[in-house]
Amino acid sequence: MRKVQNKKTIRRLAMRSYHAAGARNRIAVTAIALTTILFTSLFTIGSGAAYSIQRNTVRQSGGDGHAVLKYITDQEYQDIRNHPLIREISYNRIIADSVDNPEFLKRRVEMYYMDDTGRKLGFCEPSVGRTPEKENEIITDTRTLELLNVPKEIGTAVPLTYTAKGKQHTEEFTLSGYWESDPVFNVGFVIVSKAFLDSHAQMLAYEGKTEQGMAGAVNSYLMFGNTFRMEEKLRRVITESGYTTRFEEEQRESLPTDIECNVNWAYGMGEFTSFGSVTAILLGCLLILLTGYLIIYNIFQISVLRDVRFYGLLKTIGTTRRQIKKIITIQALRLCLIGIPVGLVVGYGAGAAALPLITSSMLSMDASIKPNPAIFAGAVLFSLLTVWVSTRKPGKIAAGASPVEAAGYTGIENKRKIKEKERTDGGKLWRMALSNLGRSRSRTILTVISLALSLVLLNSVVTLSRGFDMDKYLSHFMKTDGLIAHAQYFNFEYRGGDQDTVSDQAIRAVESREEFLDGGRIYYDRGILVTVKDPGVKAGDLSYIGMPMEDLQVEDGEYYASIYGMDSFNIGKLDVIEGEPDEEKLATGRYVIAGVTTDDRGKPVPENQHFHTGDRIILNNRGKIREFEVLAVNAIHTYGETTRNFDEYTFILPSGVYQEFTGSDEVMSYTFDVKPDKIQSMTEFLAAYTRNTEQEMSYETKQSYVGEFQEMQYMLLMVGGALSFLIGLIGNLNFMNSILTSILSRKREFAILTSIGMTGKQMKKLLAFEGLYYAAGTGMTALLLGILTSVFVIGRVGGSIWFFSYHFIIWPLLICIPLLFLLGVLVPAAAMRGMVKESVVERLREGE
Numbered sequence: 001m002r003k004v005q006n007k008k009t010i011r012r013l014a015m016r017s018y019h020a021a022g023a024r025n026r027i028a029v030t031a032i033a034l035t036t037i038l039f040t041s042l043f044t045i046g047s048g049a050a051y052s053i054q055r056n057t058v059r060q061s062g063g064d065g066h067a068v069l070k071y072i073t074d075q076e077y078q079d080i081r082n083h084p085l086i087r088e089i090s091y092n093r094i095i096a097d098s099v100d101n102p103e104f105l106k107r108r109v110e111m112y113y114m115d116d117t118g119r120k121l122g123f124c125e126p127s128v129g130r131t132p133e134k135e136n137e138i139i140t141d142t143r144t145l146e147l148l149n150v151p152k153e154i155g156t157a158v159p160l161t162y163t164a165k166g167k168q169h170t171e172e173f174t175l176s177g178y179w180e181s182d183p184v185f186n187v188g189f190v191i192v193s194k195a196f197l198d199s200h201a202q203m204l205a206y207e208g209k210t211e212q213g214m215a216g217a218v219n220s221y222l223m224f225g226n227t228f229r230m231e232e233k234l235r236r237v238i239t240e241s242g243y244t245t246r247f248e249e250e251q252r253e254s255l256p257t258d259i260e261c262n263v264n265w266a267y268g269m270g271e272f273t274s275f276g277s278v279t280a281i282l283l284g285c286l287l288i289l290l291t292g293y294l295i296i297y298n299i300f301q302i303s304v305l306r307d308v309r310f311y312g313l314l315k316t317i318g319t320t321r322r323q324i325k326k327i328i329t330i331q332a333l334r335l336c337l338i339g340i341p342v343g344l345v346v347g348y349g350a351g352a353a354a355l356p357l358i359t360s361s362m363l364s365m366d367a368s369i370k371p372n373p374a375i376f377a378g379a380v381l382f383s384l385l386t387v388w389v390s391t392r393k394p395g396k397i398a399a400g401a402s403p404v405e406a407a408g409y410t411g412i413e414n415k416r417k418i419k420e421k422e423r424t425d426g427g428k429l430w431r432m433a434l435s436n437l438g439r440s441r442s443r444t445i446l447t448v449i450s451l452a453l454s455l456v457l458l459n460s461v462v463t464l465s466r467g468f469d470m471d472k473y474l475s476h477f478m479k480t481d482g483l484i485a486h487a488q489y490f491n492f493e494y495r496g497g498d499q500d501t502v503s504d505q506a507i508r509a510v511e512s513r514e515e516f517l518d519g520g521r522i523y524y525d526r527g528i529l530v531t532v533k534d535p536g537v538k539a540g541d542l543s544y545i546g547m548p549m550e551d552l553q554v555e556d557g558e559y560y561a562s563i564y565g566m567d568s569f570n571i572g573k574l575d576v577i578e579g580e581p582d583e584e585k586l587a588t589g590r591y592v593i594a595g596v597t598t599d600d601r602g603k604p605v606p607e608n609q610h611f612h613t614g615d616r617i618i619l620n621n622r623g624k625i626r627e628f629e630v631l632a633v634n635a636i637h638t639y640g641e642t643t644r645n646f647d648e649y650t651f652i653l654p655s656g657v658y659q660e661f662t663g664s665d666e667v668m669s670y671t672f673d674v675k676p677d678k679i680q681s682m683t684e685f686l687a688a689y690t691r692n693t694e695q696e697m698s699y700e701t702k703q704s705y706v707g708e709f710q711e712m713q714y715m716l717l718m719v720g721g722a723l724s725f726l727i728g729l730i731g732n733l734n735f736m737n738s739i740l741t742s743i744l745s746r747k748r749e750f751a752i753l754t755s756i757g758m759t760g761k762q763m764k765k766l767l768a769f770e771g772l773y774y775a776a777g778t779g780m781t782a783l784l785l786g787i788l789t790s791v792f793v794i795g796r797v798g799g800s801i802w803f804f805s806y807h808f809i810i811w812p813l814l815i816c817i818p819l820l821f822l823l824g825v826l827v828p829a830a831a832m833r834g835m836v837k838e839s840v841v842e843r844l845r846e847g848e
Contacts, residue, residue: 006323010323010326010327010330011330013314013327014326014327014328014330014331014334015330015334017310017327017331018330018331018334025335028335028339029335029338029339029342030339031339032335032336032338032339032340032343032383032387033338033339033340033342033343033346034343035339035343035383035386036339036340036342036343036344036347036379036380036383037343037346037347037350038347039343039347039378039379039382039383040343040344040346040347040348040350040351040375040376040379041347041348041350041351041354042351043351043374043375043378043379044347044348044350044351044352044355044375045351045354045355047372047374047375048351048352048355064120064121064122064123064221064223064264065088065090065121065220065221065222065223065264066221066222066223066224066227066230066233066263066264067221067222067224067230067231067233067234067261067262067263067264068219068220068221068222068261068262068264069218069219069220069222069238069259069260069261070217070219070259070260070261070262071214071217071218071219071260072217072218072219072220072259073206073207073208073217073218074206074218076218076243076259077091077218077220079241079242079243080220080237080238080241080243081220083236083237083240083241085224085225085233085236085237086222086223086224086237087223087224087225088117088121088222088223089117089220089221089222089223090114090115090117090118090120090121090122090219090220090221091113091114091115091117091118091218091220092112092113092114092115092118092122092218092219092220092221093112093113093114093197093204093216093217093218094110094111094112094214094215094216094217094218094219095111095112095113095162095164095190095192095196095197095200095204095215096110096111096162096163096164096215097162097163097164097165097213097214097215098162098163099111099160099161099162099190100161100162100163100168101147101148101159101160101161103147103148103149104144104147104188105487105488105695105696106487106491106695106696106698107143107144107147107186107187107188108186108187108188108491109144109187109188109189109190110187110188110189110190111160111162111189111190111192112189112190112191112192113191113192113193113194113196113197114191117221118221119131119191121221121223122189122221123179123182124139124141124179124189124191125179126139126176126177126178126179127177127178127179127180128152128154128177128178128179129154129175129176129177129178130176130177131176131177131191131193132176132177132191132192132193132196133176133193133194133195134174134176134193134195135193135195135196135199136171136172136173136174136196137173137174137175137176137192137193137196138158138160138173138174138175138176138190138191138192138193139175139176139177139178139179139190139191140158140175140178140188140189140190140191141178141179141180141181141182141188141189142178142179142180142181143181143188144181144188144189144190145158145175145178147188150175152178153175154175154176154177155174155175155176156174156175157172157173157174157175158172158173158174158175158190159171159172159173160172160173160190163213164203164204164213164215164216165203165213165215165216166213173190173192186491203215203216204216206218221264222234222237230263230264231247231263234261234263238259238261242257243257243258243259244257244258244259245258245259245261246258246259246260246261247260247261247262311324311398311399321399321400322399324395324398324399325395325396325398325399327398328391328394328395328398329391329395332387332388332391335387336383336384336387339383340379340380340383340384343379343383344376344379344380347379348375348376429762429765429766429769430769432766432769433766433767433769433770433773434769434773444774444777447774448774448777448778448781449781451774451778451782451820452778452781452782452785454725455778455782455786455812455813455816456782456785456786456789456813458812458813458816459782459786459789459790459809459810459812459813460786460789460790460793460794462809462812463790463794463806463807463808463809464794464797464804465713466807466809467794467804467805467806467807468709468713468803468804469803469804469805470706470709470803472803472804472805473705473709473803474702474705474706474709475637476639476803477639477640477700477705478639478640478700478701478702478705479573479575479637479640479641479671480519480573480640480671480672480673481517481672481673481674481679481682481701481702482510482671482672482673482674482679482682482683482686482699482700482701482702483640483669483670483671483672483699483700483701484502484506484507484510484669484670484672484686484697484698484699485502485668485669485670485697485698485699486500486501486502486696486697486698487696487697487698488500489643489644489668489669489698490698490700492643492644492645494524494526494643494644494668495526500666501666501667501668502521502667502668502669502670502697503694503697505694506670506689506694506697507519507521507667507670509689509693510670510672510682510686511672513674513682513685514675514678515674515675515678515679515681515682515685516672516674516675516682517672517673517674517675518569518672518673519569519670519671519672519673520566520567520568520569520570520670520671520672521565521566521567521570521655521667521669521670522564522565522566522567522570522641522667522668522669522670522671523564523565523566523655523658523659523662523664523665523666523667523668524562524563524564524565524642524643524666524668525662525664525666526643527664528563528621528622528662528664529560529621529622530560530561530562530563530619530620530621530662531558531559531560531561531619531620532558532559532561532617532618532619532620532649532651533558533617533618533620534558534559534610534611534617534649558620559648559649560647560649561619561647561649561650561651562642562643562647562649562650562651563619563621563651563652563653563658563661563662564641564642564650564651564652564653564658564668565652565653565654565655565657565658565659565662566641566652566653566654566655566658567654567655568583568654569671569672570641570671571583571586571593571652571654573671574593574632574634574641574652575634575635575637576593576632576633576634576635577596577604577633577634577635578612578613578632578633579613579630579631579632579633580631580632581593581631581632581634582631583654585631586631586653586654586657587654587656587657589626589657589660589661590628590629591628591629591630591631592617592619592628592629592630592631592651592652592653593630593631593632593633593634593651593652593653594609594610594611594615594617594630594632594633594634594650594651594652595633595634595635595636595650595651595652596608596609596633596634596635596636597636597638597648597650598635598636598637598638603635604635608648609633610648610649611630611633612630612633613630613631613632613633614629614630615629615630616628616629616630617629617630617651619651619661621661621662624661626661628651634652636650640669640671643668679701679702679703680703682701683699683701683703683704686699686701687699709803736827764828764829767828767829768824768825768828768829770828771823771824771825771827771828772821772824772825773824774820774824775817775820775821775823775824776821778820779813779817779820779821782813782816782817783810783813783817786810786813787810790808790809790810791808794806
């Protein structure tokens with residue numbers, strides 16, 4: 001067959017057909033732009049959130065390295081630093097075991113020497129001033145200066161008291177630079193000069209882990225070429241340098257060649273977050289692709305049906321199926337050239353604006369978007385994919401129409417024989433409207449689904465957010481309205497002893513308040529070593545026993561136990577899962593309450609429950625042995641009832657029995673309830689008291705957790721509501737497009753009806769009935785899908801959230817359905833106005 005060079009002709013035909021379809025083009029460009037906006041904003045938010053979360057997690061981990069070597073000597077550092085897998089390595093030398101200024105009680109400060117790489121990876125580069133050079137110069141963060149009440153001025157004196165090798169030193173340093181404190185990090189840093197390091201070489205000599213304290217040890221962050229298989233790379237670096245690895249999670253005896261190390265958990269979280277983000281983005285893309293497909297497909301299908309005679313005529317002059325498909329493809333690409341760039345610009349702007357609002361409740365930092373061409377490449381790719389998928393079937397319809405079929409084409413899908421009926425009451429408009437929708441069932445179904453989808457999503461978002469149970473959320477952290485304790489308790493560093501206990505002054509201050517309702521003390525002394533005999537478990541079977549057994553010198557089957565003393569108020573708050581904590585029996589000193597740890601849902605972990613009611617146990621307090629009977633079993637509330645550390649064996653005694661058995665009266669914490677609606681004023685009092693009166697005391701109230709909970713709800717409603725709005729916008733556009741393009745393609749038909757006597761009022765009613773049928777179909781579909789989604793999807797998805805309580809909700813759908821009916825009447829009426837401006841003769845010529 002002779003090949004004819006007709007590419008220019010095909011392109012010319014495509015463009016002329018394109019310019020002849022002005023109304024269709026405007027609708028299609030809007031649809032493509034909206035689809036691209038959705039893809040671009042989704043990629044922008046997903047990419048920005050993943051990047052911000054990773055950067056935030058990196059900050060929380062304390063450094064930006066892929067891995068870290070801990071407490072190594074100078075010689076070990078020199079042996080490792082030149083390994084070929086290492087792209088960068090920092091030198092962070094510990095100067096002090098502790099910085100002892102009393103101002104740093106609630107915010108620990110660490111003292112280091114860091115090289116250029118260390119300062120960069122540790123976020124300790126001065127934003128004002130310069131790095132320290134002289135022996136007495138330092139740089140630090142602004143919060144540390146504020147706590148010391150030192151002005152943020154270069155050259156000002158900074159007094160520091162620190163301990164190294166068991167000896168305390170007090171020196172006055174000079175500030176050479178500082179940087180803004182990171183709100184994520186509740187630790188301050190003081191960085192000294194190389195000159196200081198050299199002049200204190202003898203004090204900072206470090207020979208390994210046998211040293212008293214860690215002053216002089218080196219911590220090194222490593223950067224590899226990429227984050228792929230970082231643990232394997234870290235093992236290679238250490239073993240090929242002549243040492244052995246000892247990761248934090250490894251439980252084995254130490255070797256002289258061990259180097260403590262671990263992969264930066266921030267990058268592990270980043271990989272997990274990236275996987276979760278990719279999954280969420282892919283699901284979002286499928287949803288957007290579906291909604292975009294619904295409208296773009298509908299546009300091109302109606303356009304092809306309207307122009308099918310034109311394509312049939314082309315086939316009579318020899319145009320092939322492939323060439324007709326190419327005509328439609330050229331038109332689609334031309335529409336993409338307009339719609340996609342607009343969508344990219346608007347979508348990126350919308351995503352960048354929405355990202356800080358979305359992440360503000362998750363991150364205590366400003367979210368940032370790392371410039372990434374993949375955002376635009378992905379949006380363009382998915383938008384083109386949506387258009388390509390949407391135009392395939394209309395292209396097949398156009399290419400498959402023979403000249404004879406095209407001449408009599410009506411666009412009716414249902415080819416079944418219509419049963420003729422004799423009626424004496426004339427044609428009913430509602431019947432005609434129903435028949436019109438039945439001409440193209442697929443188009444009607446797609447329009448209904450696209451409208452219903454946004455309503456179902458909106459109902460699902462409301463159901464999910466309303467299922468967030470504040471009582472469950474708060475009970476995970478606090479069973480009482482408030483808690484006061486020493487600052488070390490909230491830093492997870494409660495050690496017991498007079499310096500870490502709650503002062504009587506603080507307790508009296510709380511109890512004297514008008515808001516106070518009731519409260520009680522919780523006693524605990526970490527210095528008391530109590531063991532429990534558990535014949536049912538062999539030594540070594542427990543995942544954690546609180547302290548190495550050799551340090552306790554205990555027998556086989558005997559384990560370290562945490563013993564707490566509680567006032568009646570606290571015992572009454574226990575979550576008892578077995579037995580009854582009868583206070584009269586407990587007061588006899590013959591009974592004890594056993595504790596069992598719980599998971600995030602507050603459910604007891606069965607494998608950690610070693611005793612049941614009625615069991616008799618023996619507690620050994622350094623030779624003081626007493627037998628108790630388990631009166632009840634309590635599901636431990638870690639945050640409010642313990643030192644905030646996990647203990648395999650935990651027991652609770654009433655305060656009097658605890659003091660008699662242990663000989664200790666140290667108060668670990670004081671919990672309390674307040675009068676209804678008084679939590680805010682009590683919170684304000686505690687904030688002022690711990691800031692001005694007893695700075696070593698700190699507190700927690702439910703108020704702070706209420707704020708966190710409400711922020712999560714707000715984020716979900718905002719994100720879900722925005723997505724529902726956008727999908728609803730596309731659904732409504734699809735509906736309007738269906739009505740408008742249906743009217744455009746049926747101009748000749750309406751002209752015939754007008755010529756045989758149908759009035760304009762009757763025609764408006766006919767179109768209104770069609771719109772109402774769309775609304776009714778959408779309402780019923782949305783109700784059905786909404787109920788199924790709520791019960792079988794939201795109920796199960798929400799069940800994976802520990803603070804979720806499912807409640808069946810349907811009212812958002814019931815509110816939106818009347819709006820659908822209003823839309824179903826207004827859109828056809830507006831579309832009809834433009835058509836009636838043309839004469840009947842002009843409309844009869846349509847399609848000829």
